[in-house]
Amino acid sequence: MPHALTTSPVYIAGVAETALGKVLDQSEFSMVALAAREALAEAGLGLRDVDALFTNYMGEEGSVQLGEYLGLAPRYAESSDMGGASFEFFVHHAMAAIAAGRCEVALIGYASRQRTRRNRKKAAPALDGSLSAQFETPYGIHFPIGHYALSAARYMHQYGATLEHLAEVAVAARQWAALNPKAWVRDPLSIADVMASPMLCDPLRKLDCCLITDGGGAIVVTSRDRARDAAKRPIRVLGAGESHVQWHVAQCPDLTVTPGRASGRDAFAMAGISACDVDVFEPYDNFTHAVLLYLEDLGFCGKGEAGAFVAEGRLRPGGSLPSMTSGGGLSYCHPGALGILLLVEAVRQLRGEALDRQVPGAEIAVAHGTGGLAFSTASTVVLARD
Amino acid sequence: MTDKTSSFSDLGAADPTTEPFWQACAERRLIVQRCTACGARQFYPRPFCLACESGSLDWVEVEGFGTIYSLTTVRIPVSDELVPPYLLALVDLDEGPRLLTNIEASTAEIGDRVTLAWRARDGLPPLPVFRLAGSRS
Numbered sequence: 429m430p431h432a433l434t435t436s437p438v439y440i441a442g443v444a445e446t447a448l449g450k451v452l453d454q455s456e457f458s459m460v461a462l463a464a465r466e467a468l469a470e471a472g473l474g475l476r477d478v479d480a481l482f483t484n485y486m487g488e489e490g491s492v493q494l495g496e497y498l499g500l501a502p503r504y505a506e507s508s509d510m511g512g513a514s515f516e517f518f519v520h521h522a523m524a525a526i527a528a529g530r531c532e533v534a535l536i537g538y539a540s541r542q543r544t545r546r547n548r549k550k551a552a553p554a555l556d557g558s559l560s561a562q563f564e565t566p567y568g569i570h571f572p573i574g575h576y577a578l579s580a581a582r583y584m585h586q587y588g589a590t591l592e593h594l595a596e597v598a599v600a601a602r603q604w605a606a607l608n609p610k611a612w613v614r615d616p617l618s619i620a621d622v623m624a625s626p627m628l629c630d631p632l633r634k635l636d637c638c639l640i641t642d643g644g645g646a647i648v649v650t651s652r653d654r655a656r657d658a659a660k661r662p663i664r665v666l667g668a669g670e671s672h673v674q675w676h677v678a679q680c681p682d683l684t685v686t687p688g689r690a691s692g693r694d695a696f697a698m699a700g701i702s703a704c705d706v707d708v709f710e711p712y713d714n715f716t717h718a719v720l721l722y723l724e725d726l727g728f729c730g731k732g733e734a735g736a737f738v739a740e741g742r743l744r745p746g747g748s749l750p751s752m753t754s755g756g757g758l759s760y761c762h763p764g765a766l767g768i769l770l771l772v773e774a775v776r777q778l779r780g781e782a783l784d785r786q787v788p789g790a791e792i793a794v795a796h797g798t799g800g801l802a803f804s805t806a807s808t809v810v811l812a813r814d
Numbered sequence: 815m816t817d818k819t820s821s822f823s824d825l826g827a828a829d830p831t832t833e834p835f836w837q838a839c840a841e842r843r844l845i846v847q848r849c850t851a852c853g854a855r856q857f858y859p860r861p862f863c864l865a866c867e868s869g870s871l872d873w874v875e876v877e878g879f880g881t882i883y884s885l886t887t888v889r890i891p892v893s894d895e896l897v898p899p900y901l902l903a904l905v906d907l908d909e910g911p912r913l914l915t916n917i918e919a920s921t922a923e924i925g926d927r928v929t930l931a932w933r934a935r936d937g938l939p940p941l942p943v944f945r946l947a948g949s950r951s
Contacts, residue, residue: 551892555826559858562832566941567916568888568896578904582884585924629902630887676858678904678914683884 436527439662440519440811441655442470442648443772446539448761449612451642456486457497459539463646464498471648472657473533478648480504480531482518483538485765494537504531510672511799512712514538515647515767516691516807520668522649532654539644540763548640548764564676570629573637573715575802577629579683580717584631586684586732589720591631593735595622597716598635598758600743605755607745607785612641613759622716636716638756643763645772663775664814666701666792669694670807677802684732685725686718686803688796692726695808701792703727708777708793709749710770713756718803719743722796726808750787753777767797771809778813827938831859834873839939842932845873846911857911878930880905880944883912885924903928905944916943 444466446459454462460483468474481502487493490507504525510517515536522534542548551571552560569575583589599619605611617635625635655662671687671694674680696702703726711722720734728749729737743751754760754773761769774793776782792812799805822828822836835858838845846857851868855876862869883904891898901917905928918931928944935941 554893557823557826557829559829559832561826562828562836563858564914565893566895566935567902567914567943568892568898568900569902569914570888570890570892573890574886574888574892574902577886578884578902581886581924582904585884626889627887628890630885630889632886676914678912683904 437652438523438526438665439650439652439655440647440665440771440775441650441658441662442467442473442660443775444470444646445610445769445772446644446646448610448643449641450543451541452544456539456541456644457494459644460486460494460537460646461498463539463644464535464537467646467648468535470658470660471650471655472659473648473650473654475499477533477654478502478535480522480525480534482506482522482534482536484509484514485538485540502531504534510805510807512714512765513767513797513799513805513807514765515771516668516795516797516809517670519647519649519665519771519809520670520807523665523668526649526651532651534649536647536649536768537644538765538768540765541642542764543640543642559676563678569677572801573629573632575677576715576718577632578677579802580631580715582683583717583721587735588732589717589735591623592619593720593739594631594636594716595619596738597713597719597743598622600738600741600747601713601752601756601758603744604753604785605759608755608760611755611760612639632715638714638758638762638766641761641763643761643769645768647768647771661779661813663778664812665809666812667695667697667699667810668808669698672800672805673803675800675804680802683802684721686721686798687806688722688798688808689725691806691808692796695810699810699812701810705792706749706794707790708753708774708787709751710753710774710793710795711751712766712770712796712798713752713758714762714766714798716758718798719751721803722798726794726796745785753782753785753787765799767795767799770795770797774811778811822939825938831861835859836939838873838875839942842940843875844878844930844942845875846907846909847871848874855910857913876907876909879947880907880928882917882922882924882926882928885917885922903944913942918943918945919949922946
């Protein structure tokens with residue numbers, strides 16, 4: 429029996445970035461509003477057509493506050509906090525809601541000015557009675573570099589990945605960034621440069637960690653019928669999956685495996701694809717070693733093999749698995765929650781509008797988000813040009 | 815200063831379910847939950863057993879020996895209480911549960927054996943930390 433989601437195909441009909449980098453002349457809400465108008469224009473729609481709204485980190489009741497700003501009264505809404513992967517979760521949920529007839533035009537939006545505001549936290553709260561305050565904060569765990577460093581150290585110990593393997597991910601991202609005029613950093617970067625950057629929490633060095641920039645985006649998800657007037661080619665959502673596991677790092681039984689194993693399995697099964705079918709990979713590159721874990725968990729290579737896999741330059745421009753093609757969170761933009769920009773870039777690659785960084789003939793792209801503290805959440809979205 | 819107060823929850827240093835744990839720490843004893851049905855040990859405490867879903871648990875003191883599962887040296891300032899560099903680790907207790915903790919040493923390796931130590935805190939129960947097995951406290 430055909431799956432409901434294959435008989436009622438769902439599309440991303442519009443995408444837009446907000447202003448990126450350092451944004452001094454806009455608020456977070458105005459950034460999303462401008463991006464939403466741009467994405468809706470691509471879809472051949474307007475704000476009056478939006479009947480579903482999804483956002484995260486836009487206030488304590490995020491979709492309510494963003495909805496008011498945009499003048500919306502949606503009949504389907506969500507502001508779940510799945511960390512930076514929330515936007516892949518939202519595509520999954522919007523896909524199901526549209527296929528079930530609960531809404532027709534879903535707007536997903538997000539913006540942050542974390543660089544301008546300098547408002548990133550370094551640690552979980554102290555003495556508020558929370559489990560984090562009791563069992564994590566007193567030990568001085570940096571939030572989130574400490575959590576990810578414990579994952580990276582264990583992964584390297586268990587599988588023999590090297591600092592050079594980690595550095596290769598940063599180098600590949602930078603080579604893509606050099607092709608993207610919107611990327612925050614575009615200077616040439618070598619393995620030696622990464623290895624020479626300051627150690628923050630062993631084994632993670634400064635250049636193993638993503639940027640801290642302002643930015644965000646907007647995405648329109650809708651049915652084939654509502655996308656018929658789209659100004660640009662709608663891109664099919666072929667499959668999606670999600671999972672979440674621990675919040676506190678000590679509760680994770682195996683820090684070398686992420687919930688991406690489950691989200692990827694479900695997304696690929698719904699899409700009817702396997703890793704070898706993927707032309708473009710947009711992983712949530714918040715830390716270099718994270719990309720190695722995703723490659724294994726999504727089946728691009730075997731467990732423990734990702735270091736050798738990337739060492740051959742596979743992720744770079746011209747490589748066999750073009751990845752982080754915008755320059756990623758490592759070199760293009762990381763506005764605190766990167767997931768929405770992974771979807772924007774994947775859609776642009778599949779439309780063939782990625783200019784100097786275009787992957788020739790790209791037909792299937794995967795946006796893979798992660799969130800929380802050292803792989804708490806994961807959501808995978810498979811997109812296709814049809 | 816005394817390690818023990820009537821309620822660490824009042825200070826925000828515990829919650830009603832973890833109060834017994836921190837009261838034991840005040841006596842420099844490290845306790846974890848034990849399921850009276852299946853014997854599984856778990857930490858942090860919950861009102862049910864994660865392994866078998868029994869609702870019957872008690873507390874047992876651990877021996878205080880463990881193995882480093884993962885380790886990082888924190889080289890950037892995070893809190894006022896700890897001056898970098900310091901060792902942040904996940905330690906697997908011999909009884910099973912895994913704890914986030916500090917290793918009171920200048921260097922250590924994943925797989926190293928460690929033993930329980932205590933770090934005094936002003937106005938709060940002492941914190942369970944670890945030192946390398948065989949080293950002097």
